[in-house]
Amino acid sequence: MDAIYSSEQIFTTVVVILLIGILYSAFKILREYERGVIFLLGRFYKVKGPGLIIIIPFIQQMVRVDLRTVVMDVPSQDVISRDNVSVRVNAVLYCRVIDPQKAIINVEDYLQATSQLAQTTLRSVLGQHELDEMLANREMLNTDIQEILDARTDGWGIKVSNVEIKHVDLNESMIRAIAKQAEAERTRRAKVIHASGEMEASDKLVSAAEKLAAEPNAILLRYLQTLTEIAGEKNSTILFPLPMDLLNGLLNKNKQ
Structure with missing residues (x-):
């Protein structure tokens, strides 16, 4: 029992x-x-x-x-730009699952697949642009990469909400070349500004000469004002220009 x-x-x-x-x-x-x-x-x-x-x-x-947004770091990629400059670029990707059925059935590992696709897309998109565009137009490049990834991952039930390029690393020789280019650009701008100033000054001088020529006594007053300014500086030697009209008048009197 x-x-x-x-x-x-x-x-x-x-x-x-x-x-x-x-x-x-x-x-x-x-x-x-x-x-x-x-x-x-x-x-x-x-x-x-x-x-x-x-x-x-x-x-x-x-x-x-998991339907939460995933922050995915895209490893540094070696990219050759359209103007044949070698750079290393890394980025960060924000994505989430919007269709769990597609994410499980249509792809084996949707996170790994999205990461690999992001790396290849980053290289292909940046390779179509020049270095100056990579450095100055990051917002445009971010939008282009995000739209391409979003379209390609739609069949996996993934929504790529944002892509941000973090760093564009250059070698030392390229950094020195960019510095020389920036210095040359600043020198060019300085020369253009100086030439524009000379042009404006010449226009003002022509206008002033026309006004002084309209009244003969005006030039004499200008001479006296200049003499007063020079005398105030206590110079030992004063070089004062003599009007040609005065010389012509004296010469005419001598001939008479």
Whole structure:
């Protein structure tokens, strides 16, 4: 009797453990940012969640999918620009799953696939632009890369929300060349500004000469003003220009 009783206890214990295991595997709790892709005998059934869901053990299987935005670091890539300059560029990618069914069924590892696609797209897009565009038009390049990635990952149920180029690393020789180019550009601007100033000054001088020529006594007053300014500096020698009209008048008187 004791043996039979012990066997019944063992059998009951095993049954209770099996029931607890079945119930544990049947009830699943999904967080607000999670979804469960349910397969029925290996075939896609539906997407469930969030909250408490029930699946049939051994018949249905569930794969959890995180819907939160993933920040993915794109490793540094060696890029040759359109003007044959070698640079190293790295970026950061923001993406999230918007269709759990496609993310699980259409691609084996959607994060790894998105990362590899981002690296190749970064190289191909930047290779179509010159170095100056990489340094000055990052916003345009970010938008181009984001639109290409978003279109290509749409079949995987992935939404690429943003791409940001972080660093464009140049070698020392290219940095020196850029510095020389910037210095030459500043010198060119200085010469253009100086020439423009000379042009404006010449226009003002012509206008002043026309006004002085209209009134003969005006030039004499200007001479006297200049003499007063020179005398105030206490110079030992004063060179004062003599008007040609005065000389002509003296010469005419001598001839008479």
